[in-house]
Amino acid sequence: MTNQELADLIFPNITKTILDYEEMYPKRDLKEGAKVVRFAPSPTGFMHIGNMMSATINYVLAKSSDGVFYLRNEDTDQSRSVDGAVEFIYHTLNHYGLNPDEYEFNGKVVGNYGPYIQSERIEIYHTFIKHLISIGRAYPCFLTSSELDEIREYQSKSKKRIGIYGRYAKFRDVSNEEKAERIRNGEKFTIRFRSEGDFNQKFVFEDLTKGKIEMPLNDIDVPIMKSENLLPTYHFAHVVDDHLMRTTHVVRGEEWMSSIPLHYELFKSFGFKMPKYIHTSLILKKDGDTIRKISKRKDPEALMFYYEEKGYPALAVIDAVMTIANSNFEEWRSNHSDAPFYEFPFSPKKMSSSGALFDLDKLDNISKNIISKMKAKDVYQEYLDWAKEYDDHIYSLISQYKEDTIAFLNIEREVKKPRKDYENYSSIFPKTWYLYDEEWDRDLVYDFKNIKGKEEITSIMTEYLEHYYKEDDTEEEWFSKIKDLCSKMGYAADMKEFKENPGKFKGNVADFTTAIRVVLTTSSMTPNLYDIMKIFGHDRMIKRLEKFEEKYFG
RNA sequence: GGUCUGUUGGUGAAGCGGUUAACACAUUGCCCUCUCAAGGCAACAUUCAUGGGUUCAAAUCCCAUACAGAUCACCA
Numbered sequence: 001m002t003n004q005e006l007a008d009l010i011f012p013n014i015t016k017t018i019l020d021y022e023e024m025y026p027k028r029d030l031k032e033g034a035k036v037v038r039f040a041p042s043p044t045g046f047m048h049i050g051n052m053m054s055a056t057i058n059y060v061l062a063k064s065s066d067g068v069f070y071l072r073n074e075d076t077d078q079s080r081s082v083d084g085a086v087e088f089i090y091h092t093l094n095h096y097g098l099n100p101d102e103y104e105f106n107g108k109v110v111g112n113y114g115p116y117i118q119s120e121r122i123e124i125y126h127t128f129i130k131h132l133i134s135i136g137r138a139y140p141c142f143l144t145s146s147e148l149d150e151i152r153e154y155q156s157k158s159k160k161r162i163g164i165y166g167r168y169a170k171f172r173d174v175s176n177e178e179k180a181e182r183i184r185n186g187e188k189f190t191i192r193f194r195s196e197g198d199f200n201q202k203f204v205f206e207d208l209t210k211g212k213i214e215m216p217l218n219d220i221d222v223p224i225m226k227s228e229n230l231l232p233t234y235h236f237a238h239v240v241d242d243h244l245m246r247t248t249h250v251v252r253g254e255e256w257m258s259s260i261p262l263h264y265e266l267f268k269s270f271g272f273k274m275p276k277y278i279h280t281s282l283i284l285k286k287d288g289d290t291i292r293k294i295s296k297r298k299d300p301e302a303l304m305f306y307y308e309e310k311g312y313p314a315l316a317v318i319d320a321v322m323t324i325a326n327s328n329f330e331e332w333r334s335n336h337s338d339a340p341f342y343e344f345p346f347s348p349k350k351m352s353s354s355g356a357l358f359d360l361d362k363l364d365n366i367s368k369n370i371i372s373k374m375k376a377k378d379v380y381q382e383y384l385d386w387a388k389e390y391d392d393h394i395y396s397l398i399s400q401y402k403e404d405t406i407a408f409l410n411i412e413r414e415v416k417k418p419r420k421d422y423e424n425y426s427s428i429f430p431k432t433w434y435l436y437d438e439e440w441d442r443d444l445v446y447d448f449k450n451i452k453g454k455e456e457i458t459s460i461m462t463e464y465l466e467h468y469y470k471e472d473d474t475e476e477e478w479f480s481k482i483k484d485l486c487s488k489m490g491y492a493a494d495m496k497e498f499k500e501n502p503g504k505f506k507g508n509v510a511d512f513t514t515a516i517r518v519v520l521t522t523s524s525m526t527p528n529l530y531d532i533m534k535i536f537g538h539d540r541m542i543k544r545l546e547k548f549e550e551k552y553f554g
Numbered sequence: 555g556g557u558c559u560g561u562u563g564g565u566g567a568a569g570c571g572g573u574u575a576a577c578a579c580a581u582u583g584c585c586c587u588c589u590c591a592a593g594g595c596a597a598c599a600u601u602c603a604u605g606g607g608u609u610c611a612a613a614u615c616c617c618a619u620a621c622a623g624a625u626c627a628c629c630a
Contacts (some may be wrong), residue, residue: 042630077629122598159555162626190628234630258625260560327567359565362579418590513588525590
């Protein structure tokens with residue numbers, strides 16, 4: 001029995017040839033140097049920061065070369081697939097502006113190289129497997145899982161290399177007649193690649209970030225098709241898909257590095273050119289004294305949900321990821337503060353070859369800078385969008401007090417050196433709640449620092465409101481009045497004077513304004529008092545004073 | 555155990571045979587200041603995992619050791 005006959009027996013319904021697919025998916029007509037890249041997650045878990053980094057790098061590579069960025073759903077492991085994972089991937093790419101040029105979602109296919117969902121490509125895989133069987137480079141293998149276990153156990157006990165190779169590849173040289181017989185008897189089988197490599201020979205592989213690496217040739221007969229669902233394994237799908245979709249650059253995690261010898265041989269067996277590879281190092285996490293791979297279970301910040309829930313601006317997350325990917329991104333960013341991130345000249349060579357810790361402090365810093373440069377109304381809008389999704393109470397408050405909220409967010413904004421108070425939208429409310437009258441029902445804690453004596457505080461406030469406050473004072477007028485009243489009541493209006501002679505005064509301007517500030521906000525740490533008073537206006541200040549008296553005088 | 559990769563301060567890192575070992579974040583201190591935030595100025599690795607070697611000269615080249623990580627599934 002010939003190999004071709006065996007192939008026909010296994011795949012009787014496959015009539016196309018690999019040449020048919022070559023014609024169906026011709027070389028892409030792109031300009032010289034254009035990169036074709038893909039983001040190819042498997043829906044076995046939710047999108048995490050490592051995926052995000054890979055997607056971002058892919059996007060930059062495609063955009064900066066006028067290439068193509070496509071999305072491929074690697075769903076060949078259907079038993080482990082997680083509900084909602086696919087939706088979340090689309091949502092996340094969209095949220096961060098990493099929209100693919102080609103994709104397939106909810107029955108809609110965009111692009112000429114699909115299907116973009118692996119489970120829909122089964123006929124293609126079978127055609128390619130059939131081809132391999134017909135040329136003697138693949139064969140059905142009837143090893144059961146318990147036999148496989150035995151082999152593995154023996155190998156590890158006797159310290160031999162683990163895997164189905166050489167004499168362990170029991171069905172490699174069994175006659176086609178016997179194989180056909182077993183198939184006709186309904187025996188389950190997997191299709192294995194028939195390796196021709198010699199483990200003692202080396203070849204040189206060039207990774208775009210790690211450089212030249214010497215590796216042994218593959219000699220393992222790996223499964224390329226699973227017996228259960230007849231879907232290909234990752235390795236085989238990678239070769240077929242990235243060839244047919246004309247991928248030029250594969251960006252994937254470092255954990256794939258060690259299957260390079262296999263992929264190398266697989267591509268060679270078809271006579272296909274290998275794409276270029278960028279193996280990215282893992283994102284690590286410091287856990288006490290040890291450093292380990294970031295974990296979806298232990299580290300909330302590993303999953304992309306975290307950043308949306310906290311309300312980080314999408315750009316901040318992208319910039320933080322880019323900073324890890326290429327450390328010179330930061331410098332570029334400071335010189336091109338308004339340029340889209342994909343204009344950054346990303347270089348795979350500049351990627352760190354050791355794993356990086358994802359630094360949340362750094363993210364906060366990047367994010368504070370980004371938010372500080374936004375216009376108040378834009379901050380408000382994003383804050384509102386965030387609240388709508390995650391906090392009904394805040395949402396209704398800030399909708400109701402839109403003008404006040406924007407005015408508050410505008411304090412010391414749009415100046416050369418704007419305030420950097422907020423690292424994300426969830427951190428705004430804890431710092432601004434006192435703006436809203438409704439919030440003053442809570443158990444109030446006033447933090448007065450140096451000013452002691454509630455009568456003193458009340459008289460400062462009363463005095464100020466009755467005789468000094470004027471709605472349309474400029475900031476200069478306002479402050480000189482504060483100083484006047486301040487010295488009239490025995491406080492030093494001038495800080496230097498106070499420092500030279502502290503014993504002469506009850507306190508200084510700072511203490512004096514603290515009293516006002518805390519009555520109005522309960523906090524000694526707020527933005528510019530003048531601006532806050534402007535927002536409040538006379539009546540609300542009176543109300544705040546009443547609140548204060550209620551609390552301390554009953 | 556096999557195969558690969560990596561190791562520069564608290565973190566991310568620059569560095570590519572001769573540098574006071576950049577820069578950013580964090581931290582600390584001072585200044586400025588109505589508080590805060592910001593800003594300004596400082597401090598923070600005598601040393602580049604360790605041990606050898608090459609060299610007039612090494613974080614940079616070579617070798618060994620240690621440690622860390624990845625992988626060795628009909629998971630991706």
